[in-house]
Every structure is written in C-alpha cells, then in structure tokens.
Amino acid sequence: MPESAHGDNCKLEEKLSLELHQELPAVVNELVASCGTKECFEHISPVPLPSREAVVEIVTRSRKALFPGYFDGHKIEAVNLEYHMGMVLMKLYDTMADQITWAVRHDCFRHDQSCTHCGDRGQRAALEFVQGLPEIRRLLTLDVLAAQEGDPASGGVDEIIFSYPGLFAVTVYRLAHLLRHLGVPILPRMMSEYAHAHTGIDIHPGAEIGNSFFIDHGTGVVIGETTEIGDHVRLYQGVTLGALSLSKEEVESLRGAKRHPTIEDNVIIYSGATILGGKTVVGARSVIGGNVWLTESVPPDTKVFLEKPQLVYVGSRRPGKDTA
16 A cells, blocks of 8 residues: 555544544533533532542551551561551551541531531541550451351461451451441441452441351351341351341331341351341351241241252262162
8 A cells, every 4th residue: 555545544533533522522511511410429529538549548557457467568577566556557547537537528518517627526536446456456356266266177367367258358347337436427338348349248337246256258248237246156158137128218217227137146147048127136056057038036046947958860870879
C-alpha cells in the first residue's frame, strides 16, 4: 500500500475519533441533569465520605497490632517491639480519627443534624478504639485456640492466624463491633463487607458473639444483625443465622428489633443449616445437623437432624456390599 494511503487512513481515524468525542458532552449533560432527582443517588458535597482504601488500611494495621510479626513483612524482635507497636498504633489512630470524623460529619450534613463536634468525636472514638485492642486480642486468642481444638486438620496456631478465613472474618467482626458500640456510623459496615467480599463470610457488626468462637471452612456463613451467640460455639460452612422474610411494612416496624436467633453456649451447627427468627433459641450444648431448616426453639442438650434420605445406586457395585 502506498505511503500516502497510510496517511489518509490515519487522518480518517483522527477525524472519526474527534467526531465521537463530540458526542460525550451530551451524555455528561444528561447525567448532570439527573443529579438531585429521584433517579440518581449521589454524594455531591464538600464533606468527603470515608475511604474504602483507608478502611482496608485500618483492618491491616489493626491485625498488625493484634498479631505482631505475622503481617508486617519484616523481622520484629523484642528489642524493637515497643517502637514497632508505637508506630503501628500512631498511624492507626490518625487514620481512624480522620475516617470517624468524615463518617460523623457526613451524617450531620446528610440528615441536617445539629453540630456534634465531629473532629473531637472522631479523635475520642479513635482513642477508645485503640484502647479496646487489648480486649479484642484476648478474645481472638480464645478464638484461635478454639480453632486449634476444633479442627484436627489444623497445622497449629500459625497456620490458623495466617490462612483461616474464619479467623479473618471474626477478627474484622470484633473490630467493627467495637466501632458500632462506640456509635460510629458507616465504617463498621464498610469493614464487615470488606471481610465478606474477602472470605465469603457475612457477619453483621451488630451481632453479639461470645468467646472461643470458631467458623470452620466458612464460605457462605451468614450471621444477622441481632444474632446472639454464646461461648464455645462452632459453625460450619453455609450456616445461616437469619431473619424471617418480612413485608415492607414489617421491615420498617421491626428495624432495630430482635429478628435473628439466639445460640447458647457450646452449640455446634453443621453445614447448610438455616436457623431463622428473633424468637428462635438453640439451647446450650445442642447439635444442629446439616441442612436443617429451623424456625422454632430447641431445648438444651438436643440433637436436631434430618432423617437419612433414601439413596439410589445405579450400577453393579454398592458401597458396603461384597463385590468379589
């Protein structure tokens, strides 16, 4: 092809590109015009929303403080532990204070509230959050030990801390639960949904969970907002602790009310079980079998299982039969 033909093609492409770019302002105008209407959810405000990236940073720095040496990427020795912990907590405090301030200020502007001294509240809540880390560490130590005792496949506490999705989800839950207890808006749910996306385990920060809690495997576990879980409880994958389906009117009337079950101490719930309703109580030391659907309370020391289904084998060999 002659060189001039190549040049003509390039000019035609540039012309087409210019013509297509000229179509964009009409789309911009249409999108801008819909802002401020019921057709558009927007946050056009001088007040910034909390940052998703900062939420991930808060989780990361908190884990470094709770499990020093596991997630730092460099060597930590006794001689520099105090310096290291001081740096981690200082950065965690500063990031947390900013994000809480933005979250509180956003609520003030969005709901036209009177001034709540956002900056002061952010710094005080950030300090209370940091002060709560020793208690969270104590609880997580019991959670790690529960995982070690409950899972014969465990290679030890290091493996659990490094790799178990259940422990990650519970760690983030305990951090988010503390923030919710401190009255911080938005951030607790952002944290729990980060863990949900990361692990497939959905724990609402409003749930109340006791010590020595273990989620084995974990994928698909759902724990609703008003769930209450006692001590030494073990869940397997696919367990749902949820609410009964409600109409739109009932949703509004029950917002904030008890809608999810109570699980007492030393209960085991196997994979795929679904337990629903705010009045449903699973008594202490009970065992709920796989795929059970439960909407009524269970007394203590009870086992609930489905009847064994009738299996149909197609072929010349059946398990347990002599095939010689």
